[in-house]
Amino acid sequence: MARAAGVSAQTVSRVLNGTGQVSEKTRATVLAVIEAQGYRPNAVGRSLRASRTPMVGVLVADIGNPFYARLHRAIERRLAGSGFSLMLMNCDDDALVERRQLELLRSYRPTGLVVVPSVGSSLSDGDLQAFGHVVSVSRVLEGVHVPAVVTNEREAVGSAVEELVAYGHSEIAMILGPREASTTRAREEGFLAAVARHPRCRGLVRHTDGTRAGAEVAAGEVLDAEVTGVVGFNALVTEGIVSAVLTSGLRCPEDVSVIGFTDAGWMTLHRPAISVIDQPVEEMGALAGQLLLDMASGKSVEPGPRVVPGVLVRRGSVAAPGRGGK
Amino acid sequence: MARAAGVSAQTVSRVLNGTGQVSEKTRATVLAVIEAQGYRPNAVGRSLRASRTPMVGVLVADIGNPFYARLHRAIERRLAGSGFSLMLMNCDDDALVERRQLELLRSYRPTGLVVVPSVGSSLSDGDLQAFGHVVSVSRVLEGVHVPAVVTNEREAVGSAVEELVAYGHSEIAMILGPREASTTRAREEGFLAAVARHPRCRGLVRHTDGTRAGAEVAAGEVLDAEVTGVVGFNALVTEGIVSAVLTSGLRCPEDVSVIGFTDAGWMTLHRPAISVIDQPVEEMGALAGQLLLDMASGKSVEPGPRVVPGVLVRRGSVAAPGRGGK
DNA sequence: CTGAAAGCGCTTACAG
DNA sequence: CTGAAAGCGCTTACAG
Structure with a gap:
């Protein structure tokens, strides 16, 4: 490349990086050769030198x-x-x-x-x-x-609980992800804290592996326990909850209310459309x-x-x- | 690294790559130092040398x-x-x-x-x-x-058409993606060829930008045209079709049959569950x-x-x- | 079995 | 304004 332009490698480098002084004439020659050859600087060489x-x-x-x-x-x-x-x-x-x-x-x-x-x-x-x-x-x-x-996990989940309580629910559940995830702990805390603010309200919590299948099982159990409102841990878990509602023969929202966490395209497609805590x-x-x-x-x-x-x-x-x- | 182990760089290289001969003793020393230092070979240097x-x-x-x-x-x-x-x-x-x-x-x-x-x-x-x-x-x-x-686009789309025809449909449509996509052309050809095999069958085709919103508009028009079966171009377009069916007040599958292309999680969640041509x-x-x-x-x-x-x-x-x- | 030398493509001082 | 030299970390012959 440098040879083709009749200059040294560091002159090409100067043109490419806009560092140092290069005469207008040399710059033009170098740029022309770069264009003609479709030359693209080797990022590997550059990185080796820069050590990053x-x-x-x-x-x-x-x-x-x-x-x-x-x-x-x-x-x-x-x-x-x-x-x-x-x-x-x-x-x-x-x-x-x-x-x-x-x-x-x-x-x-x-x-x-x-x-x-x-x-x-x-x-x-x-x-x-x-x-x-x-x-x-x-x-x-x-x-x-x-x-x-x-995300402000605790407050966000809390607002879901408040929404259910405002509609008159007192038996509510949250289907969570794996215990080890920090998000699970935060959302669980937010859920339990919000429930505790309402003396007549009882909150049930289930941990799952975070998959749709796992959530479906847990949601099925929770629905058997006569819960009327369920909050999902994420979009996949919410799929599992909705699926469990369907297979249990219950109607949403007449029998069970559902609030998801993290929006997904299917949630507006589903009937009823799924209310959700969306993360930005x-x-x-x-x-x-x-x-x-x-x-x-x-x-x-x-x-x-x-x-x-x-x-x-x-x-x-x-x-x-x-x-x-x- | 090499210095810490008291050997030359290329001996380290030989240990790391298993090339050439290295005494068992030297190898052990080098490996120990690698372990102790958490040394990780620099892929950049290696790539520069290899030119790939x-x-x-x-x-x-x-x-x-x-x-x-x-x-x-x-x-x-x-x-x-x-x-x-x-x-x-x-x-x-x-x-x-x-x-x-x-x-x-x-x-x-x-x-x-x-x-x-x-x-x-x-x-x-x-x-x-x-x-x-x-x-x-x-x-x-x-x-x-x-x-x-x-994917065997033509045959796959053809099998969707055959399915609709087998159920007695004669007015069917396909909502496609952008004209310039090779997949659009292939799926369109497959659709039209399959329709042509059935003299009493009429096929309608619409091109869209491949988004849910675009597909929803096109599907709405097609449904107005008294079509009874619709095939989607991909999962997103199928979302648009299902959405259009919902907003048009028609029932699926009683009024309109839908077959999607490329499976997605929501398709088993929707009622009715969406039949689909799945790609492996x-x-x-x-x-x-x-x-x-x-x-x-x-x-x-x-x-x-x-x-x-x-x-x-x-x-x-x-x-x-x-x-x-x- | 092991090391000194050279070079991959680049950039950073240093001379001129 | 421009080039010769050196070096980033590695591997490939080549000596020993």
Whole structure:
């Protein structure tokens, strides 16, 4: 390349990076040759020299979950034009796979990492410091000091409980995810705290593996227990709840009210449309991307959570409890 | 690292790669120091030397579409343990973004590329040869000679038509995606060919932008035209069709039968459950990964399509046409 | 069995 | 304004 233009490699480098002084004539020649040859600078050489790759790893628990797909897209959008590329990795919510994926990522010397820790993740500050800049999203790692982007889980779930109570429900349940997930604990606490605010109200809680099938079983049991309102842990669990309502022969919302967590396309398609606590995924991804850009540009960024509000979207799946009530 | 173990860099290299001869004693020392330091070889240095990065780019049209998320996961699974990492990129079905993403990817000198071309993609053989090994999936690029993994679109859509005809439908429609997509053309041909096999059958076809909103409008028009059976182009379009059926006040399957294309979780949740032509996404991803591994290992791989069968999954959304029929 | 030398493509001082 | 030199971390011959 440099030879074809009749100049040295570092002159090409100067033209490409806009550093140092280059005569207008030389610059034009170099740019012409670049164009003619379809030359593209080798990012590997550049990274070796810089000892950092302009790449941000994104490790999520389950790429099949639309929430994470939307999150990836939002981060990508925020980082567009910054020169960073994204390397998306999936760990199937397996702590061992997570560790293996991070090892692989680390070998590329990335500039940063956005991580949604797996359930039962054993990641420590020590593991993460090799990544330079780390932001965690949605789930929080115990004892790890990195900036985190999270939803106001407790308040958001609380607003779902208040909605059910306002409609007159007193026997309500929440179908949760795995005990080990920080989101499960936060949403459970929010649920129980909100229920406790209403003396006549009784709250039932079930933990599941977070799959549709698991949630369906748990929801079936809860419905047998004469509950009239059910809150879902996430979109998949909400699928399981709706499925259980259908197979139990109960009607929604006449017999059972349902509120989901995290919006999904099918929720507006279902009859009744499913009311839901929606998480601002785009905002969360953009914020995570911004935090990473700040850190990468040397700004000091405090560790700890950035809380983003979940919002109750009212549709048709909540009504006054009528089950056995007439 | 090498210094800490009291050996030269290339001895460490030999231990790490299992090449050449290393005494058992030296090997043990080196491994101990690697372990103690948490040393991880720098993939960048290795790639620079090899002039190829052990990385496979995966460029999809829309990461928010669960089909592509499942595809990515299947490719990842097939490539697990091969030493290749995946770099997932999204182009939002925009040919310009696609080109930009590929430029970025190219700067990393990846070993291969799996691409689902964007609608209206202008990619040529010339653009793609910089990637060494390329496999296209789902959509096919006109005039580009690479191995491709595709569904038997025509036959699969044909089987949906046959199903409707077998139930007695004669006025049927298909809501398609964008004209420029190869999948649209193939599915349209399959639809029209199957309809043509039945003289009493009339087939109506509508092109859309492939979004739920666009499909909803088109499906609404088609339902006004007294069609009794509708076939969807993909999962999102099928959402639009189901939504249009709901808002039109018609009942499925009593008034209108619906068959989707590409399975999605909500389809079993909807009442009636939606019958669908399912694509074997896992198989497609595994095959794409396999083709790439074959090419990377120097096997000669013929360009051209590998056809994988779509399968009709019968659920509850098809019945005999009753609309105005009694 | 092990090390010194060279080079992958780039950028950062340093000379001129 | 431009180039020769050095070095990022690795691996591939080549000596010993």
